[in-house]
Amino acid sequence: MTRPQSPPDPYARPQRPVRQARGDSHRSALVVALIGAAATIVAALIGLFVQLSGDVEQRASGPSLGDAPPAPDAPGVPDTSVAPRSSVPPTTPAASGGADGIPAASTPTTPTPTTPTPTTPTPVGLPEEFLGRWQGYAEELDATSTDHYRVTVELDQGTLREQVGSVQYSMESSDCYGTVTLTAVGGTDQVTLGESIQSGNCVPNGRITLTLRPGDTVDFAYESTKRDGTRQSVRAGLERVA
Structure with missing residues (x-):
């Protein structure tokens, strides 16, 4: 439906369009x-x-x-999360410090001395080659005279510093009897005996050296000092008689 238009106002002033300047636009x-x-x-x-x-x-x-680093096992991506082994300095134990931070010198440990176990030495005994009875004639050399008499030595088993037998001197005027002690062993062919006279008119103490010889014989050598200070020397060759 068309709305009827109102008639124009005959008294209205015609409006002029506003013109805008070009510079303002x-x-x-x-x-x-x-x-x-x-x-x-x-x-x-x-x-x-x-x-x-x-x-x-x-x-x-x-x-x-x-921002997390890529996984180490990702292909083509180097693992930088762990420092190379050669770049990590070795851990050095801290030395015990002394005065002013100077390391104190270590005290040497003194080893405990071990006491050696004493061993009992094997006793040195009279060699078997000397066991038995030996007899012969002795010659006593003196500055003024020479005497001859019979000497008998009996030896039994024993060790050093032990009595191992007896000795007897049969002279024209008297007989002397004594004991002998083993004082030294020179291998298997020589022994030294200490003589101690128990009865008779003889020098109280002397030294006897016996040396084995071939043919079951021994050399008898006696040395002592007489009461007057002179030396006494007796030599004899003894044979085994028992």
Whole structure:
């Protein structure tokens, strides 16, 4: 349905269209462009500020999952999470410090001396080659005279410093009897005996050396000092008689 139009007002003044100057339109367009550019810059600054704020908070709270290093077993990615073995310095034990930080000298440990177990030496005994009874004639050499008499030596088993037998001198005027003690062993062919006269008119003490000879005989050598200080020497060759 068409609405009837009202008749024009005959008394109304005709309106003239507003004309805009050409310079004003250009100025308005420039202002609009500047405002748009400023808004874009402000928006970019706000976005950058928000991004920087997030990075700061992320760094303060620790690395995120996005910053985690790639897995060591990923192909083509070297493992940098562990330092090379050669670059890690060996751990050196701290030396005990002395004064002013100077390491104190170590005190040497004195080894405990071990006491050797005493061993009992095997007793040295009279060699079997000398066991038995030996008899012969002795010649006593003196500065003024020479005497001859019979000498009998009987030897039995025994060790050093033990009595191993007896000795007897049969002379024209008297007989002397004594004991003998083993004082030294020179291998298997020589022994030294200490003589101690028990009865008779003889020098109380003397030294007898017996040396084995071939044919079951021994050399008898006697040395002593008489009461007057002179030396007494007796030599004899004895044979085994028992």
